[in-house]
Amino acid sequence: MRPFCAEDVDPLFAVMTTDEVRAAFHVPDDFTRANVWSVLTSFAGLWELKGVGQWALEERGSGRFVGRAGLYWRMEPEWPGVEVGWLLDPTVWGRGYATEAGARAVEYGFDDVGEDRLFSVILPENTRSEAVARRLGFAPGEERVLPHFPSAAHRIWQLDPAGWPGWPGAGPGVSGG
Numbered sequence: 001m002r003p004f005c006a007e008d009v010d011p012l013f014a015v016m017t018t019d020e021v022r023a024a025f026h027v028p029d030d031f032t033r034a035n036v037w038s039v040l041t042s043f044a045g046l047w048e049l050k051g052v053g054q055w056a057l058e059e060r061g062s063g064r065f066v067g068r069a070g071l072y073w074r075m076e077p078e079w080p081g082v083e084v085g086w087l088l089d090p091t092v093w094g095r096g097y098a099t100e101a102g103a104r105a106v107e108y109g110f111d112d113v114g115e116d117r118l119f120s121v122i123l124p125e126n127t128r129s130e131a132v133a134r135r136l137g138f139a140p141g142e143e144r145v146l147p148h149f150p151s152a153a154h155r156i157w158q159l160d161p162a163g164w165p166g167w168p169g170a171g172p173g174v175s176g177g
């Protein structure tokens with residue numbers, strides 16, 4: 001996990017426009033590299049102004065950019081709080097990378113940022129993302145239509161420090177699940 005840089009526009013665009021990520025994340029057909037730039041600058045702004053944000057994910061062995069994970073926040077009152085999120089190149093799905101990065105983001109959110117509750121906002125159809133949340137100890141909560149995505153309700157998953165099983169391998173329910 002490392003900070004994003006300007007050169008990540010192309011690899012993030014490539015990941016976000018794979019068929020699998022387009023379908024799961026509802027990436028619009030007219031999504032462009034300029035949209036990715038807006039995403040990256042909003043992450044940078046969140047780090048600067050709010051102290052939370054997303055990291056670029058590199059595969060240790062190859063050094064290849066494989067996606068993003070970390071913390072996110074929106075100002076709308078309907079947004080539940082600091083969110084933990086993940087998005088990976090489909091070529092590395094099924095290896096536990098989202099769970100590994102999500103675990104570090106959770107630890108950062110509780111220990112470094114000082115949040116007492118973290119959230120994950122997931123469309124109920126997105127079963128792979130729900131599985132990551134469950135492996136990290138998040139509990140499913142209410143379904144709610146959020147202003148940034150009016151066409152369907154998201155489920156709000158939440159995690160308190162008491163429900164956090166720790167790093168993958170350190171506690172039950174996380175490792176290899």
Ligand SMILES: CC(C)(COP(=O)(O)OP(=O)(O)OC[C@H]1O[C@@H](n2cnc3c(N)ncnc32)[C@H](O)[C@@H]1OP(=O)(O)O)[C@@H](O)C(=O)NCCC(=O)NCCS
Nearest residue numbers: 024086087088093094095096097098099122128129176177
């Ligand atoms: C959501 C997303 C990141 C999940 O990816 P994923 O590969 O399923 O999740 P992980 O990286 O945690 O990998 C879990 C899988 O690796 C396996 N695994 C192997 N080693 C593991 C380990 N050490 N720890 C956890 N899981 C491990 C798990 O058994 C699981 O396998 P399965 O796919 O057969 O169930 C991916 O589907 C994605 O990028 N989707 C598009 C973007 C998106 O929807 N983001 C979320 C928006 S809410």
